[in-house]
Amino acid sequence: MKAQSKTETPGTHPLAGAEMSGAEMIVQVLADEGIDTVFGYSGGAILPTYDAVFRYNDEHGRDGQDAMSLIVPANEQGACFMASGYARATGRPGVVIVTSGPGATNCVTPVRDCIADSIPIVVICGQVPSAAIGTDAFQEAPVTGVMGSVAKHVFLVTDPERLEATVRSALEIAQSGRPGPVVVDVPKDVQNWIG
Numbered sequence: 044m045k046a047q048s049k050t051e052t053p054g055t056h057p058l059a060g061a062e063m064s065g066a067e068m069i070v071q072v073l074a075d076e077g078i079d080t081v082f083g084y085s086g087g088a089i090l091p092t093y094d095a096v097f098r099y100n101d102e103h104g105r106d107g108q109d110a111m112s113l114i115v116p117a118n119e120q121g122a123c124f125m126a127s128g129y130a131r132a133t134g135r136p137g138v139v140i141v142t143s144g145p146g147a148t149n150c151v152t153p154v155r156d157c158i159a160d161s162i163p164i165v166v167i168c169g170q171v172p173s174a175a176i177g178t179d180a181f182q183e184a185p186v187t188g189v190m191g192s193v194a195k196h197v198f199l200v201t202d203p204e205r206l207e208a209t210v211r212s213a214l215e216i217a218q219s220g221r222p223g224p225v226v227v228d229v230p231k232d233v234q235n236w237i238g
Contacts, residue, residue, distance in 0.1 A: 065203050066091035066234040070099045072210040078138050080112040082122040086142025089169030091234035119146050123153030126164045136217050137164040143171055144182030148189060155193040157224040163217035170230040173201050186228040195223030203236035
């Protein structure tokens with residue numbers, strides 16, 4: 044099955060006008076959509092989003108409980124399989140947050156498993172800064188190309204103004220029609236953008 048691939052999603056979104064970083068926007072959208080558990084393994088290209096998860100928990104957690112649980116297994120493949128199991132057990136989409144390059148490519152097998160079994164997961168991958176895409180930068184991988192053959196849909200977000208709508212679309216696409224995995228590739232500069 045060949046995944047659909049888009050560079051961006053058109054449209055505005057409910058958080059328009061709120062000042063926050065792209066990474067904070069990702070976390071806020073997940074929270075708005077009822078996601079209270081994420082799975083992942085951090086690395087340099089996704090650190091802004093991990094920091095945003097920790098800040099979100101500091102601001103919204105109660106009585107020592109995180110508002111958004113972060114489950115960190117031994118590696119990215121484990122994170123994806125855990126998200127798949129979570130989706131199977133709860134009927135809700137599993138969400139995975141991983142870094143660029145080998146972090147993203149370690150997710151290929153579980154993403155393929157999810158497409159075969161119609162399991163809704165969303166994999167949010169960090170990516171090298173937009174200007175470095177295609178330069179063979181450290182830990183760069185052509186995520187849209189690699190995941191395009193195994194995922195239901197793949198996004199590369201190069202316009203931070205489209206980030207919120209893209210994450211919302213990813214969650215919707217993962218659950219609509221025949222459920223399946225959706226990959227959102229987010230360059231580090233888009234995560235660090237303040238808008």
